[in-house]
Amino acid sequence: MSFLSRRRWSPYAVGSLIGMLSWFAFVTADRPLGVSTALAKTAGMVEQTIAPGYVAANPYFRKFAPAVDWEWMLVAGIFLGAFVSARLSGDKPEAQVPRLWQRRFGPSRALRYAAAFVGGVILAVGARLAGGCTSGNGISGSLQLAVSGWLFFACLFASGLATAFLLYGKEAELD
Structure with a gap:
């Protein structure tokens, strides 16, 4: 597990891992990797608390229901992974x-x-x-x-x- 404490990883290894993650997303969710939809879904969740009728009538939110789903969890994982990686590697900006x-x-x-x-x-x-x-x-x-x-x-x-x-x-x- 010492590779987790490296400041820089091989771009070939990271690219391969992202490719495998993409395959996993296609196999398990039948969807491509993506994170920007999670941002829109988060906005929809916030809007639901203020104007639920608008969100229910919005065609975009009917197609992409505002909810915590695998894309949303991917975004959370990116933040958590970056934090853990920085801590383990001791990588701090100068x-x-x-x-x-x-x-x-x-x-x-x-x-x-x-x-x-x-x-x-x-x-x-x-x-x-x-x-x-x-x-x-x-x-x-x-x-x-x-x-x-x-x-x-x-x-x-x-x-x-x-x-x-x-x-x-x-x-x-x-x-």
């Missing part, structure tokens, strides 16, 4: 604000956290508009040899590179 961010935007933790939050919201909205997140569109789609999955990955990497160069310019090469 600084709350990375050096590259500090050089470009200053040392403010509040600005860094606000930018991360806004980026997360944009990512979540984009995932719902696209009908799935990285795991749903990319991993599950490419495992099924869907052109859309491979196209998604190509666009993901291209937009990631473009965003890094827009935010950090040539400095992104330094870190």
Whole structure:
């Protein structure tokens, strides 16, 4: 079990494990891996406490009932797994604000956290508009040899590179 305390794992091993998890999801739930639907279901559960009639009449929530299900538990497992992994490996960030961010935007933790939050919201909205997140569109789609999955990955990497160069310019090469 010493591999659990490593700071970095082999991307080949992790990719293989994600592939096996995806197969398991198809075999047991007849659904591809995905986590962004869990976010929408969580919003639906919150909405049910405020406006149950709206949720009951909403076509999206009739198709994807707001409930704690296996996708929701996968999200909880991702958070728990990341926490346990960080604890076992002793992996702690050297600084709350990375050096590259500090050089470009200053040392403010509040600005860094606000930018991360806004980026997360944009990512979540984009995932719902696209009908799935990285795991749903990319991993599950490419495992099924869907052109859309491979196209998604190509666009993901291209937009990631473009965003890094827009935010950090040539400095992104330094870190």
